[in-house]
Amino acid sequence: xxxxxxxxxxxxxxxxxxxxxxxxxxxxxxxxxxxxxxxxxxxxxxxxxxxxxxxxxxxxxxxxxxxxxxxxxxxxxxxxxxxxxxxxxxxxxxxxxxxxxxxxxxxxxxxxxxxxxxxxxxxxxxxxxxxxxxxxxxxxxxxxxxxxxxxxxxxxxxxxxxxxxxxxxxxxxxxxxxxxxxxxxxxxxxxxxxxxxxxxxxxxxxxxxxxxxxxxxxxxxxxxxxxxxxxxxxxxxxxxxxxxxxxxxxxxxx
Amino acid sequence: xxxxxxxxxxxxxxxxxxxxxxxxxxxxxxxxxxxxxxxxxxxxxxxxxxxxxxxxxxxxxxxxxxxxxxxxxxxxxxxxxxxxxxxxxxxxxxxxxxxxxxxxxxxxxxxxxxxxxxxxxxxxxxxxxxxxxxxxxxxxxxxxxxxxxxxxxxxxxxxxxxxxxxxxxxxxxxxxxxxxxxxxxxxxxxxxxxxxxxxxxxxxxxxxxxxxxxxxxxxxxxxxxxxxxxxxxxxxxxxxxxxxxxxxxxxxxx
Numbered sequence: 001x002x003x004x005x006x007x008x009x010x011x012x013x014x015x016x017x018x019x020x021x022x023x024x025x026x027x028x029x030x031x032x033x034x035x036x037x038x039x040x041x042x043x044x045x046x047x048x049x050x051x052x053x054x055x056x057x058x059x060x061x062x063x064x065x066x067x068x069x070x071x072x073x074x075x076x077x078x079x080x081x082x083x084x085x086x087x088x089x090x091x092x093x094x095x096x097x098x099x100x101x102x103x104x105x106x107x108x109x110x111x112x113x114x115x116x117x118x119x120x121x122x123x124x125x126x127x128x129x130x131x132x133x134x135x136x137x138x139x140x141x142x143x144x145x146x147x148x149x150x151x152x153x154x155x156x157x158x159x160x161x162x163x164x165x166x167x168x169x170x171x172x173x174x175x176x177x178x179x180x181x182x183x184x185x186x187x188x189x190x191x192x193x194x195x196x197x198x199x200x201x202x203x204x205x206x207x208x209x210x211x212x213x214x215x216x217x218x219x220x221x222x223x224x225x226x227x228x229x230x231x232x233x234x235x236x237x238x239x240x241x242x243x244x245x246x247x248x249x250x251x252x253x254x
Numbered sequence: 255x256x257x258x259x260x261x262x263x264x265x266x267x268x269x270x271x272x273x274x275x276x277x278x279x280x281x282x283x284x285x286x287x288x289x290x291x292x293x294x295x296x297x298x299x300x301x302x303x304x305x306x307x308x309x310x311x312x313x314x315x316x317x318x319x320x321x322x323x324x325x326x327x328x329x330x331x332x333x334x335x336x337x338x339x340x341x342x343x344x345x346x347x348x349x350x351x352x353x354x355x356x357x358x359x360x361x362x363x364x365x366x367x368x369x370x371x372x373x374x375x376x377x378x379x380x381x382x383x384x385x386x387x388x389x390x391x392x393x394x395x396x397x398x399x400x401x402x403x404x405x406x407x408x409x410x411x412x413x414x415x416x417x418x419x420x421x422x423x424x425x426x427x428x429x430x431x432x433x434x435x436x437x438x439x440x441x442x443x444x445x446x447x448x449x450x451x452x453x454x455x456x457x458x459x460x461x462x463x464x465x466x467x468x469x470x471x472x473x474x475x476x477x478x479x480x481x482x483x484x485x486x487x488x489x490x491x492x493x494x495x496x497x498x499x500x501x502x503x504x505x506x507x508x
Contacts, residue, residue: 013287014279025268026438033267033299041295045287184280
């Protein structure tokens, strides 16, 4: 089987796309540069309106059109399997439109669904955990992305109380002064907010935490927080892309 | 002036390309995702033979052909200004051939020369330092890339003694067990070897150290080592790409 080419829609956000590329490289079995997979990254963030703002009704334009255009550009460059490292873009109101736009353009590239890949990963690797806490943007929160996908698989997703979500969790990602998007790293304030979220989710019975925004893994380098395992959808998407491109090069899970 | 698009030839090596993309994002003035620059990354490492092996006569094929093809693909996708985050690829025997191949193909994309950008940076920002130590692959070492470019600017480049270069410095990058390329990070053994190199360069009179292989910044998070300032050509290339794409978005140097 010929090795397939990986495409990545970058820029949503910029650091999340780069994190995904890094995780693809890190999860690939390679002894030298030449062993690494072909990866194409198209990052044109100015064209893609904020996914959360769209879901909350603050902008009218659905980002699906621009996202689909970038998936198509990747396909035209030769990408066979594509990932979008943005949880919020997987809300049905956005992701279904991306799929519709690709179908309308007769683009048959294999676009992975990051959240479905997370569900598959949990079913295969953490079947004993039934209740997952989810940290995310308010867009992902309100769209119920994880609640729906995990629910369909028999898991329960618990979310932080809404005031905590809007006053602490979302700003940890988006605040222009201390947010991860603006700073490219987790500032002490962002870290403190997120720790508060994890404590609330633990109190609500969460047995593991899904870092449900692709900026959040930047805030957590350890595999656990407050004693709970952390689930990194970016890493899961990276592994799924390698699996589809060339499963023989996927590192064993450790 | 319309904002220009940045192209990156990734995969040489994979982690260096990702490091460059990360530094482009980190050096860009942006308050939200949409403010970031358009960046296209073409990473097809299987096509590009090892640059050092070519310079040392261990493989016959000049990697310039494959590198030029990837620059052309970036240009076809719309990139206006392109960088190749691999010091060894800037040896004249490789880089001059890339330029010749692009000219023959009538590709007038603006391809930056990373080492010339380093020279420009040093002249503008460290004019008082006259003697630079260089850590690099043995390919860059033997090709005299930095010695030549810095010499033309009136600086002196000092290199580690040859046995130290081949037994410690090159393996810190390339060793299949502990090298940065294979591991994606600086293992303790790689770090120890590099520290030995810096000590030798300091003894030889170096007043600053150029991390002259794009894998090396992964080993150094502090701005100095053994009391000497560290110069990161990847960061300099990132800043040069932003300068060419949209100078108004280049963060001030700190």
